[in-house]
Amino acid sequence: MVKIAIMSDSHDNLQKINMSLGIIQNSDMDLIIHSGDFCSPYTAFPFKEISIPFIGVFGNNDGDKLNLRNKFKKIGKIYDYCHIMKTKDNKEILITHYPDMVNSLAKSQDFDYVVYGHTHRTLIEKKFKTLVLNPGTLSGDLSDKCTFMILDTESNEVNIIEV
Template structure:
C-alpha cells in the first residue's frame, strides 16, 4: 500500500495543489496529514484527492470544528495522537515532536509520522520508521516537501515540490 504524507500546509493552496497532483499520480490509497492545515479553505485543494485523508490538528489550526466540517467527504481530522493499524502495521501520527524518540524506542509502532518542525526527518530506530515530510507550505524554509510511504516495504522518500516565493 502506498501512502502520501504531508504536514504544515499553512494555507499555501498552490503547494497543496501540487502535492495532491503527485499523490494522485502516484495512486496513493491514503493521505496522512500531520497537522497545521490552518484554515478551513484548504479543503478546496484537498477535495481533489482520489483517496481518503486522515489528519491530526496542529498548533496553528484555529477553528477545529469548522475544519472538521469542511473536510467531511474528504477525510477525518483528529486531535493528536492518531493511532491506526493498516495492513498489520501500527502507525501513530502526531504534530509535535516531543515524544518521537520515546515512541520509537518503545518499538510499539512500525511507522511514526509527525510535523511541526518544518524540517524533513527520515530515519529508523529499530523496526520503527520515523517520517516528518517537512513543510508543504514552504513559508518558513523556502522548501516545499511531502513524503511517499511504501507500507509493505516500510520505505519512504521525500519529494521536493520546488517552491518559489511569489
C-alpha cells in the same frame, strides 16, 4: 502494498497543496496523511477534488478546528493531538504534530511508523523497529523547500518529493 502520501504544515499554501495533490493523484496512493497545521478550513477544498482517503491531526496553528473537521468530513477525519491507525497490510502508524513525544513513542517499539510535523524539516530515521518520519513543510516557511513524502509500507521505502 500500501502507498501513503504524508504531508504536514501546509499553512494555507493552496498552490503547493494543489501541486502535491496533482502528484499524489497520479501516483496510485491508498491514503493521505496530514500531520497538522492546515490553518484555514478552506484548505480542505483541494482534497475534496481527489478520491483518496484522508486522515489528519491538528497542529498548533489550526485555530478553527470545528470548521476544519466539518470541511474534511466527506473525505476523512482530523483528530486531536494524535491518532493510531493500522494499514491494510497490518502496519501500525502513530500520527502526531508534535515532536516532543516522538523519541518515547519510537522507543516503545509499539509502532511501525511514527509520523510528525511542526519542525518544517524532513526526517527519515530508524529508531529500534520504528521508522520515524517528518515530511517537512508544504508551506516553505522556515525552510527553503516545500516537501511531502511517499511511503511504501511493503518495502519501507520513503521518497521525499519537492514541489
